[in-house]
Amino acid sequence: MALQQTVPFFIPGPYSDAVFDRDDSDADLLLISEGGQTFYVHSSILRTASPVLANMFTFPSPPNIQPEDRQKVQMTESTSTLANLLRFVYPMADPDLTDANEIADVVTAAHKYEMDFIENKLEVLLRPRVDEEPLRVYGLASAANLKVLQARALERCMQDPKRFLLEARRDDLKHLSAEQLHDLRTFHDTVQCVARKTVLESRRWIARECIPWTGCAKCKTRLFVWVAAKGPDSRSYRHTYDSGCGIALLQEQPRTLQPRQWWTAIAKAIVEAMDEHSVLGFQTEQFTACLLKLNFPASLDRFSICSDCKDSFMSVMSRLHCAVLKKIKSDLHEDIWRTGLPLDVFSNILKELPVSIY
Structure with missing residues (x-):
């Protein structure tokens, strides 16, 4: 069966600068995207980049393997996601990701294949989106275990909970579990309750x-003025008073400083x-x-x-x-x-x- 012909994905025209987009004689592995696109990759590079992929390719390809005998692996990622992921893996320019959905898909794939170096790069791309899409960033940062970014996203969510929690869009909830959303609401309610109690008391x-x-x-x-009171915040103070016998006596009374x-x-x-x-x-x-x-x-x-x-x-x-x-x-x-x-x-x-x- 003839190999499926590839179509350049990133650069319009008949040629792509990505080595995995064309049938390289050195490529010993074929990755098939969910959309049927074939990527010609090198198993040695993928083993180095991902421990998960390294376990998938248990046996190294024999030398001088024929093109028709190369192993084919069906991937669950879309064509664009797999192409962006490979661009991070191969020694070439990183993809220019501007769409939030694209970034989210690559973050999910990088976490799935334990590509920590890609997750760190994507953290830089996610930071500017914290102000406008904190809930989505929170879900992605939680999945990728990016603690600092997760904290910044949560902080932003809590600054305007009505907008980001109560009126969240469907896309913002895509990467959050029901348990995570419940925890966010509970955390917000706890903060508000503690704050009210702290201020009123x-x-x-x-x-x-x-x-x-x-x-x-x-x-x-x-x-602030001192007033007579009892309690843990009160202090004893001395004052003089007339005992009625013409003698000034000292007496201690508890008092506290109050606004x-x-x-x-x-x-x-x-x-x-x-x-x-x-x-x-x-x-x-x-x-x-x-x-x-x-x-x-x-x-x-x-x-x-x-x-x-x-x-x-x-x-x-x-x-x-x-x-x-x-x-x-x-x-x-x-x-x-x-x-x-x-x-x-x-x-x-x-x-x-x-x-x-x-």
Whole structure:
């Protein structure tokens, strides 16, 4: 039976620069694509590139093999995918992949045949697509075990979950299992729940973070005040009082440092903004918007006697932003294992995310 005639795939015209696209006398193996295209390849090159393919070709081809006696292997990959894969394997220019589906197909094939060097090259091609196609990139990065890319894609998904999770396109879900999609939704819900709890209960801990910068250096007005209280955050302090006998006595009372009323309003505004933007999408611009929306520099006049307090207040807010998000990250690490999510995936992803995101 005559060998199937090949058709040049990459370059229009009668000639292809790819050695595997023509009947080379040195080729000892024929790969047949799903579409019936024949590729004339060298088993020695494929053995070096892929341990999976090396096991497929158990016996080396005998020397001086006749063309009609060459082994034929039916592949499950499409013609374009197999051609792109071979271009990465052979010592020639890498294919110029711009279509997301093409990249996805090559990533899948490279992972199937354990061609790690191709997966690393494809990671570079996938990075620019994180912003617009994070869910698809997350699925591909998960399959190829590209942890850093996986973390970046997850971060982007969580920045706008309504767009990327709730309104995902069919193509975006192609490389995700139902279990992975469930884990993503669970992770998002956990982050939001922890964030709401952390912020709404922040009066218990926010003062500790703000003690070094609680007031204005000019007028000494403090943004936090000591109040009588009991609990793990309370401290004992001494004050003098008149015993009624004309003798001043010392008495110890527990007290705690608490923010003034402005923080309660800010906490509510933060929760509302996080519900709208998600926690990981709630960055400095959204935090500042909360302050402008509530007009806090003006409301600060209620207890401020110094114009510099307004500037001091806004400076404090930027630090509060970091303190709040850092606390969310800390609490999230403690709660993530309770959800039943795979720790090897989400714990590593949390480590990859920058602290500024939280």
